Amino acid sequence: MTALPDGPAAGAPGTAEVVEYTDPLCPWAWGSEPVFRWLRGALPAGVRWRRVFCILFDEDDDAAPDPAAETAWYARYVEDVTRHTGAPRAVRLERVAASSWPASLVAKAAEDQGADVAERVLRRLRETVSVLGVPADTHELALAAVRGVPGLDPARLAADALSDAVRERVRADRSEARRPVPEARAVPGGSPHPGAAKETADGGYRYALPTVLVRAPGGHRLVPGLRPREAYEAAVGEMCAAGARLRAVRLSPDEALLRHRSLTGPELELLTDGREPPAWAVRVETGNGPLWLHPEEAATHPATRPDSPAGR
Numbered sequence: 001m002t003a004l005p006d007g008p009a010a011g012a013p014g015t016a017e018v019v020e021y022t023d024p025l026c027p028w029a030w031g032s033e034p035v036f037r038w039l040r041g042a043l044p045a046g047v048r049w050r051r052v053f054c055i056l057f058d059e060d061d062d063a064a065p066d067p068a069a070e071t072a073w074y075a076r077y078v079e080d081v082t083r084h085t086g087a088p089r090a091v092r093l094e095r096v097a098a099s100s101w102p103a104s105l106v107a108k109a110a111e112d113q114g115a116d117v118a119e120r121v122l123r124r125l126r127e128t129v130s131v132l133g134v135p136a137d138t139h140e141l142a143l144a145a146v147r148g149v150p151g152l153d154p155a156r157l158a159a160d161a162l163s164d165a166v167r168e169r170v171r172a173d174r175s176e177a178r179r180p181v182p183e184a185r186a187v188p189g190g191s192p193h194p195g196a197a198k199e200t201a202d203g204g205y206r207y208a209l210p211t212v213l214v215r216a217p218g219g220h221r222l223v224p225g226l227r228p229r230e231a232y233e234a235a236v237g238e239m240c241a242a243g244a245r246l247r248a249v250r251l252s253p254d255e256a257l258l259r260h261r262s263l264t265g266p267e268l269e270l271l272t273d274g275r276e277p278p279a280w281a282v283r284v285e286t287g288n289g290p291l292w293l294h295p296e297e298a299a300t301h302p303a304t305r306p307d308s309p310a311g312r
Contacts, residue, residue, distance in 0.1 A: 015046075015216055015217050015241070016046075016047045016048075016214065016215065016216040016236070016239050016240050016241070016244075017047065017048040017049070017050055017214075017215050017216075018039070018043065018047060018048070018049045018050070018212060018213075018214050018215075018236065019050050019051075019052060019212065019213040019214075019215060020036065020049065020050070020051045020052065020210060020211075020212055021052045021054050021177050021207040021209060021210060021211040021212070021213070022051055022052070022053065022054065022209055022210050023053060023054050023055065023056035023057075023100050023103075023104065023209050024053070024100065024103040024104060024107055024122060024125040024126055024136070025056060025057065025097045025100055025103060025125075025126075025128075025129050025135050025136070025137070026056050026209040026210070027077075027078045027081040027082070027085075027087075027089075027129075027130065028081055028085070028193050028208075028209055028210060028225070028226060029126070029209050029210040030085075030087050030126050030129075030130045031081060031082065031084070031085025031086070031087040031226065032085070032210050032226060033087070033123075033126070033264070033267065034087075034264065034266040034267040034269075034270045034271065035227075035228075035229050035232060035270070036210075036212075037260065037267060037270075037271060038229060038248060038270055038271055039229070039232050039233075039236070039246075041248065041249070041271075042246040042247055042248035042249075043236065043246065043247075044236075044240050044241075044244035044245060044246065044247065045244075046244075047236070047240060047244075051107075051111075051122075052173045052176050052177055053100070053104035053107060053108060053170055053173045053174070053177075054100075054173065054174060054177035054206060054207060054209060055100045055101065055104060055170070055173075055174045055177070056097075056100050056209060057096075057097045057098065057099050057100040057137070058099070058100070058101075059099050059101055061099075064096070067095065067096070070096050071093055071094070071095050071096055074093065074096045075092075075093040078090075078093065079287075079288075081193075082288055084192045084193070084226065085226065085266070086264075086265065086266045086289075087130065087264055087266060088130060088131055088264050088265075088286035088287070088288060088289055088290070088291050089130060089286060089287045089288055090129070090130065090131060090132055090133030090134075090286060090287055091133065091285070091286065091287045092133050092287075093129075093133045094133050094134045094135075095134075095135070096135075097129065097135035097137040098135075098137045098138075099137050100137070101170070102136060102137055102138050102139045102141070102142045102161075103125045103128075103135075103136045103137065103142050104170050104173070105139075105142075105161040105162070105166055105167060105170055106121065106125065106136070106139075106142040106143065106146065106157065106161045107121055107122045107125055108161075108166050108169050108170050108173070109157055109160035109161040109163075109166045110122070110146070110152070110157060112160060113151065113152060113153060113156070113157065114151065116150075116151060117149060117150075117151045117152050120146075120149045120150065120152075120261065121146045121149055121152065121157075123260075123261075123262055124145045124146045124149060124301070124302070125142060125145055125146065127145075127262070127291070127301075127302075127303070128141070128142075128145045128302065131284065131286055131291055131303055132302060132303060139158075139161065139162065142161070143157065143158055143161070144302065145302050147300060147302075148299070148300020148301070149300070150296070177206045177207050178200060178204055178205065178206040180197045180205050180206065180207045180211075181213065181220065181222055183222055184196065184197040184205070184207060184208075184211065184222055184224060185197045185205060187222070187224045187225065191225050191226050191227060192226060193208070193225040193226040194224065194225045195207075195208040195210075195211055195224025195225020195226070195227075196208060196224065196225075197224075207224070208224055208225055210225070211223070211224045211225070212224075212232060212235070214235040214236055214238075214239045215239070216239040216240070218239075219239070220239065221234075221235035221236075221238055221239055222235075223235050229270075233246055250271070250272060250273040251271060251272050251273070252272060252273060252274065253268060253272045253273075253274045253276060253277055253278050253281075254278045255272075256268070256271050256272045257277070257278050257281055257292060257294050258294065261293065261294040261296070261297040262291065262292070262293055262294070262297055262301075263277065263281075263291070263292045264289070264291055264292075265289045265290065268292070277290075277292045278292075280295060281293065281294070281295075282294070282295055282297075282298035282304070284298075284301075284303045284304065291303070
């Protein structure tokens with residue numbers, strides 16, 4: 001996590017930002033959600049959190065010659081990822097995502113409807129592949145996944161996600177992800193997913209997912225791949241203004257589910273002062289442990305719909 005000069009000396013309050021390079025359909029990003037939820041809730045005042053959608057599955061990727069074999073291989077890969085992260089995985093993966101563009105466009109468009117809506121939309125999109133096993137890889141599937149999110153204007157979202165303006169913003173995200181800082185190409189080990197930048201077909205590089213870059217006028221800190229909470233704490237602490245402190249507060253399980261509406265086992269353990277979910281939570285079975293939903297979330301969540309693949 002070497003600091004490189006990005007501009008004037010750091011120190012002015014409110015100048016730092018945390019950049020999360022991610023993809024709605026990435027299993028490693030899904031597995032990092034507990035730590036990232038903790039970190040977002042603990043950031044000092046004035047520190048901005050910005051997401052960059054990197055497009056893990058691109059539109060011009062070659063189709064697999066044997067989709068069934070590819071799906072079986074990827075299901076084993078995801079199962080291995082979840083052994084390290086503890087995150088829920090689908091009982092059955094229906095297919096490998098054809099494209100990250102639809103989910104990324106919907107997630108980016110949701111940002112225009114407020115931070116709470118954007119968080120809940122992205123969470124639903126992550127859960128399509130990680131809980132249901134059916135990636136939101138078409139415009140229609142992405143919109144169906146987020147139906148019923150509180151405060152969401154679905155007609156506006158549908159139109160915005162197809163707009164030139166939102167596509168240009170996602171295109172800019174994709175481009176930014178393919179300009180990694182130099183040290184992203186050689187990162188420390190000590191993790192099952194160290195997060196070194198990935199070489200692209202054109203000979204360039206893109207950030208591995210997830211990667212976090214903490215930026216301030218005086219430099220930046222890189223935290224790539226799967227890392228412990230302490231790595232993010234250190235990066236934010238080093239780059240924030242003097243006197244700024246992370247302000248983490250452990251919630252009760254009831255408070256956490258009221259706030260987030262959807263909790264995994266690792267999130268219950270990290271974010272709360274108890275290990276048991278609220279008695280009123282709705283349990284959704286996955287391939288390796290439950291997902292807990294607020295009853296209002298469960299009322300519209302795709303995992304609880306009659307045609308849901310969850311629990312197959």
